[in-house]
Amino acid sequence: MVLQDAETVAEAFLVRLRRRGVDRLFVNSGTDFAPIVEAYARRKESGLDLPDVVVCAHENLAVSMAHGSYLGDGRVQAVMLHTSVGTANAVCAVFNAARSRVPVLLAAGRTPIFEHSMLGARDAPIHWAQEMFDQAGMLRELVGWDYELRDGAQVTDVVDRALDVACTEPRGPVYLTLPREVLAAPVFGTDDRPAPAGPTPAHPEPAAVDRLADLLAAAEFPVVVTADAGADLAAVPLLDELCRRFGIAVVEHGTRHVNVPADHPLHAGYAVDAVLADADVLLVLDHDVPWIPGTAGPRPDAVVVQAGPDPHFTRYPVRTHRADLSITACTAALLQALTTAMAQRTSDPARGERLAERVRGWRDRRDQVLAADFENADPITKPVLNAALARVRPADAVVVSEYWGSAELLGSTVPGTFYGTPPAGGLGWGLPAAMGLQMARPEATVIATVGDGAYLFANPAACHQAMAMHDLPVLTIVCTNAHWGAVQGSALRMYPDGHAAGVPDLSPLARLDPSPRYATYAEASGGMGIEVSARADLMPALEKALRTVQEDRRHALVDVHCA
Structure with a gap:
């Protein structure tokens, strides 16, 4: 059956995504999106079933949210990036998705090919500077397939191919560039054939x-x-x-x-x-x-x-x-x-x-940590912070940990309730992934446990703005200690008797002070923010934050000053 209700390649592309089970399109748009903008603007008239748009103010946020959404519902995701510069911003998040084997179709606009005489041709100075000889080369090593859509006649074939490769084990991201002239072109005979059969799981010999x-x-x-x-x-x-x-x-x-x-x-x-x-x-x-x-x-x-x-x-x-x-x-x-x-x-x-x-010996050691005293005047440490979260966390609450959330101390027993940092370790993943997971599981309590360095890498202003825009009541707990623990620890492992080990102060390369008031990031976008520096205040703060996300359905952040 011919897709007679889709008038442009952009519309046919979006319709095929939806009919292949892609419910969300995470975007950070730019000048290359004009045909996409027009397709969504015409939706009331056309009645086309298109993926829901999830607007993100940074590409790391978009790809990492898609990553989290896949963790949440197990379905292939789609992201559209802004040409070469948006792709460049996304590479770190793509690295995480690739090493975590997360299937996501990464579409990106391509700077217009023609300088004139075509609908969609270049109409702004930026269209010359943004063009690259090989845009996909930035992430070719990280994707299982990359291609450029050449003509509307192949849009169904290309979307199917991209999604099929992404979902074939070992799964992972794929990359498709979309020239603006091609997206703007009319559709001639694009078919609506059934989706190809997916590959069966690999069985052992x-x-x-x-x-x-x-x-x-x-x-x-x-x-x-x-x-x-x-x-x-x-x-x-x-x-x-x-x-x-x-x-x-x-x-x-x-x-x-x-x-x-x-x-x-x-x-x-x-x-x-x-x-x-x-x-x-x-x-x-x-x-x-x-x-x-x-x-x-x-x-x-x-x-x-x-x-x-x-x-x-x-x-x-x-x-x-x-x-x-x-x-x-x-x-x-x-x-x-x-x-x-x-x-x-x-x-x-x-x-x-x-x-x-x-x-069983590790259990005894864990129990000693979980029995922490919250009434004394000692500093809050990461084990104490884990012990407090373990006490207040509902068994079915989902923890997305980038840095301090300990699988050992939190003791998850329900499948799909703990997600740790991807093996690539690209910082800035945890908070956006928690947001994407919250979107995929709207009834769940989702908690992001991040260090201050990981939180800064996540573009927190963009994250909290997206939480407000998309009604995502994520609880963020920041362990603030004003330094890069991994940087200092790596130096001490390599040089246990070196100069860095003999100096009482942190290396300047591992310092993050002065620390901003992280709670204000949440407050600026209508969320609740709390700062905690005393042990006695830790449990009440976590309980209040949980009530905020569970009952008020409002995002919250607890900034915990840790030793």
């Missing part, structure tokens, strides 16, 4: 599953190490069952998702180094850096199995972690097949109880 099952059944101390298994919410109960039924310990190392409930009896904690000396079979389940080769590693006689959609992380230029067996499969499919195979084998029925007792 049966012989490899049998070998892995044999290894796990015969092991004395089998351990699963993961950071991202819980990216697929369906995998969480599968991993839970596998480890319970067959006595396998599990370590969440560098946690970025709830991979198993924190109260799992065979949870071995959040530090892989604690088990490497004992584990005789190590199943690395969808984890890019399961240990740091220069400081630790599996024992020589251990068997190491790498498994996941891309078990060797082929987009990383160098990664030499051992693999005695490598299995390519989506996590849920592997866990289902492995559970079936393990049920056909005999393993020591008492192994689970022995391992549970052996790996």
Whole structure:
């Protein structure tokens, strides 16, 4: 059937996005958006079903919100950027999405090709300076596919191709440039064919599953190490069952998702180094850096199995972690097949109880931190801040952590309620991602736990303005200590006896003082802001902020001065 109701390529592009299940279009618009602006202006007359526009005042905000929306609902997202300069602003957020395997169609306007004589041709001086020889080259290494729309006759094919590649494992962003003249052109015969069938999940090779099952059944101390298994919410109960039924310990190392409930009896904690000396079979389940080769590693006689959609992380230029067996499969499919195979084998029925007792030590250390005294005059530390949040946080509240929110101390038990910093570590992700997640799950309580450096990188004025514009009652908790902890810590690790270690003051390269009054960013956009510097005020402030986001449905920020 011909898309007779779409008059321009811009309209056909937007209609196809919607019909492929893209409900939101995150945008930071510019002069290249004129045909898009016209398409939305004509919507009342045309009746076209177009994606809902989510206006963002910065490209990092737009892409990171799309990232968070995918975490929230598991559906492919779309962003439209402003030509070359908007793409440049977005690269850091695209890096995060790429390394986190988040499927998002990144569309960007392209500076008009023609200088005259075409609708959409150049009509402002900026159209010469913004043109690049290879606009997509800025992020080609980070996307699975890039292309430029050449003509309206191919708009359906190109949108389908982009979305299909983005959603094929290993998933990730794709990039499509849209010349203004092409968007403005009339549609001739654009079809509305059904969406192509999506790819089925990759299933593991049966012989490899049998070998892995044999290894796990015969092991004395089998351990699963993961950071991202819980990216697929369906995998969480599968991993839970596998480890319970067959006595396998599990370590969440560098946690970025709830991979198993924190109260799992065979949870071995959040530090892989604690088990490497004992584990005789190590199943690395969808984890890019399961240990740091220069400081630790599996024992020589251990068997190491790498498994996941891309078990060797082929987009990383160098990664030499051992693999005695490598299995390519989506996590849920592997866990289902492995559970079936393990049920056909005999393993020591008492192994689970022995391992549970052996790996429980981290729980005692965590309980000591959670028993923090909030009435004394000691400074607020990051562990104390985590303990306070753990006490007031509802079990189903979602925490998006960029810096201080600890998966170990917060103890999430519900799948999809904890998200940690992407492996690329591009700062400024946490707060926008929390906003996108709030948009995807409007009934959820969403809490962003960020450091002051990460908060500044997120363009806070743009973030709070977007919270007000789009009715996003996110609770932001800023741990303010006026320094880059990662910068100072890295220097001290490299030079433990160096000059920086011998100086009592912070390096100037790690300082962020003077600290702004971060609460005023929220207040400037109609939110509530609170500053806390005393322990006794911490719990009441967090409780008040939670009431604000839950009952008043208004965004709130708590600025906590930490030691």
